[in-house]
Amino acid sequence: MKIQESAEDYLEAILHLSKKLEFVRSIDVVHHLGFSKPSVSVYLKNLRVNGYINVDSDGHITLTDSGMEIASRIDERHEMLAQILMKLGVSKEVAYEDACGMEHHISDESFDAIKAYFEKIS
Numbered sequence: 001m002k003i004q005e006s007a008e009d010y011l012e013a014i015l016h017l018s019k020k021l022e023f024v025r026s027i028d029v030v031h032h033l034g035f036s037k038p039s040v041s042v043y044l045k046n047l048r049v050n051g052y053i054n055v056d057s058d059g060h061i062t063l064t065d066s067g068m069e070i071a072s073r074i075d076e077r078h079e080m081l082a083q084i085l086m087k088l089g090v091s092k093e094v095a096y097e098d099a100c101g102m103e104h105h106i107s108d109e110s111f112d113a114i115k116a117y118f119e120k121i122s
Contacts, residue, residue, distance in 0.1 A: 015071035023060040077103035
């Protein structure tokens with residue numbers, strides 16, 4: 001299943017926020033991603049309609065199973081790629097920024113090979 005990079009970013013943001021906050025609301029996503037309220041509202045509606053998130057009557061956002069699967073995969077890639085870059089001598093700030101772009105474009109096959117290699121040599 002291939003979804004847009006922006007959808008992956010939204011789902012990852014919701015995952016991160018849910019680890020820090022009791023309830024995730026759209027305004028939390030606005031602040032986390034730095035987008036406008038109208039843009040976030042439209043995108044969250046899209047994610048809800050496509051079955052990636054649920055929004056309850058109080059406006060609390062949760063990931064569905066399929067949303068969690070995507071968010072977890074992207075989060076693992078982001079963290080692993082950032083850690084690898086830092087092991088190679090890249091500064092933490094640059095490593096996390098670069099990993100954010102790489103996480104969306106690397107194939108499963110390449111990511112799995114890189115992950116296995118670095119787990120083996122660590």
